[in-house]
Amino acid sequence: MFKKDQLNQLALPLILSNVVSLVISLCDQAVMGHLSITSFAAVGIVAGFINSVTGVLGATSISFNILGARVYQNQSLFRKYLETQVILSLLIGLLGFGFITFGGKFIFQQIYQLNAQVLEESLNYAYIFSSSIGLNLLLFTCSSYLKIINRTKYILIGNTVATISNVILDLLFVYGLGLGMIGNAVGSVLALILNLIIYLVLLKCEIRWEVPLFRFSLIKENLQYAFPMMVQEFLENTILIVVLGALISRIGLLEVSVYQLINNLLQISWMPMYAYAQATLTIVSENPKCIVPIHQQAITRSIRLYALISVFLVLNQNFIINLITNQKLLLEYFCKYFPMVIILFIFNNMLTIYQYTLQTLGEQKGILKTTLLIYSIGYLLIYLFAQLYKSLWIVYVILAMIYFILSRIMKLKLKINLDKYLQIPPCL
Numbered sequence: 001m002f003k004k005d006q007l008n009q010l011a012l013p014l015i016l017s018n019v020v021s022l023v024i025s026l027c028d029q030a031v032m033g034h035l036s037i038t039s040f041a042a043v044g045i046v047a048g049f050i051n052s053v054t055g056v057l058g059a060t061s062i063s064f065n066i067l068g069a070r071v072y073q074n075q076s077l078f079r080k081y082l083e084t085q086v087i088l089s090l091l092i093g094l095l096g097f098g099f100i101t102f103g104g105k106f107i108f109q110q111i112y113q114l115n116a117q118v119l120e121e122s123l124n125y126a127y128i129f130s131s132s133i134g135l136n137l138l139l140f141t142c143s144s145y146l147k148i149i150n151r152t153k154y155i156l157i158g159n160t161v162a163t164i165s166n167v168i169l170d171l172l173f174v175y176g177l178g179l180g181m182i183g184n185a186v187g188s189v190l191a192l193i194l195n196l197i198i199y200l201v202l203l204k205c206e207i208r209w210e211v212p213l214f215r216f217s218l219i220k221e222n223l224q225y226a227f228p229m230m231v232q233e234f235l236e237n238t239i240l241i242v243v244l245g246a247l248i249s250r251i252g253l254l255e256v257s258v259y260q261l262i263n264n265l266l267q268i269s270w271m272p273m274y275a276y277a278q279a280t281l282t283i284v285s286e287n288p289k290c291i292v293p294i295h296q297q298a299i300t301r302s303i304r305l306y307a308l309i310s311v312f313l314v315l316n317q318n319f320i321i322n323l324i325t326n327q328k329l330l331l332e333y334f335c336k337y338f339p340m341v342i343i344l345f346i347f348n349n350m351l352t353i354y355q356y357t358l359q360t361l362g363e364q365k366g367i368l369k370t371t372l373l374i375y376s377i378g379y380l381l382i383y384l385f386a387q388l389y390k391s392l393w394i395v396y397v398i399l400a401m402i403y404f405i406l407s408r409i410m411k412l413k414l415k416i417n418l419d420k421y422l423q424i425p426p427c428l
Helices: 006-033 039-059 059-070 075-111 114-127 132-148 152-176 179-201 216-251 253-270 271-286 288-315 317-325 328-344 347-360 364-389 392-421
Strands: none
Touching: 006 152, 006 271, 006 288, 039 059, 039 075, 039 114, 039 132, 039 179, 039 216, 039 253, 039 288, 059 075, 059 132, 059 216, 059 271, 059 347, 075 114, 075 132, 075 152, 075 216, 114 179, 132 152, 132 179, 132 271, 152 179, 152 271, 152 317, 216 364, 253 271, 253 317, 253 392, 271 288, 271 347, 288 328, 288 347, 288 392, 328 392, 347 364, 347 392, 364 392
């Protein structure tokens, strides 16, 4: 039976956890922002690429969240899914580390046009930071498990302690030991390890840890369910980040830094959206009868909090950016774009929650086909117009159009798919 506050019970700790992580991440960015614009941009490019790859591979944890929630009442079967996800995270982490180690030079030299000393420092950073792929996948697995058992407060505790430690470690390694970009990578990786240790300690009473068994059939099921979501994530984030990052890096490092700053603050505004989307996915996976009231409440609450956080960020944008960097030109360009981008991107809230809801209904392939078509057209338009005007405005306006069109299409898809649940009385 759906409780009125169950959505908030799951979502609010996730919101607080993610906001704390991102706010402290901005402090982490400030460590590099006060070093130099070149270091700030280079770290942003490398970390952005690796994090986008991690986001794609992290679709396996979303798959585990859905499949695990469905079988949670069968504890024996649920444990098998959990063990399978742990093994899968470790295997993917090793492959990701190898991919960056052997292919990093080609990626950052040919695609991002980095060279000379900047390329060398970026590669050293990438070789260390690539270990974050496997660590993050294990953290995603723990987070999915905590969402299923409704212990999202543990996520808040783990992320808060680890992110504060991240800032302290970065200050120590970057400035205290004078390691520069390398120090930033080491501090970030150590903070992820600390976060994982905290989860394992908090979960010692929830799980009886044993050596996980390799179950090919469950790995195959997870990957089959996750593959459309991986491709979708790849289209929406990895390709977008790579294409736009490569395009903007050719314009100049200043534009790269502006783009990164705007994305950092947008991620704070989008925290309610991600939290309510994840909460919706978990609740609906356990009880499809709740689909109508849950997704409607999730959209309403996420937009309200998005507006509230956005207003706060816009009113305090000068103060916030001055904390991150002392580069006046960077601040000037940021203030020129940010308020309008916040307004343009409001439809991403609805789009994300519609997509997560449709995923619980097994509509990953339908979502993939639609997003492939719309994003392909959008990317083409961005490329053509950016060649003529070389302005960030072109990028942001076309992205806003993509979010709007896709949100309308996903709303219609959800309405059509809900027909199969019309005979099920909505939960109260």
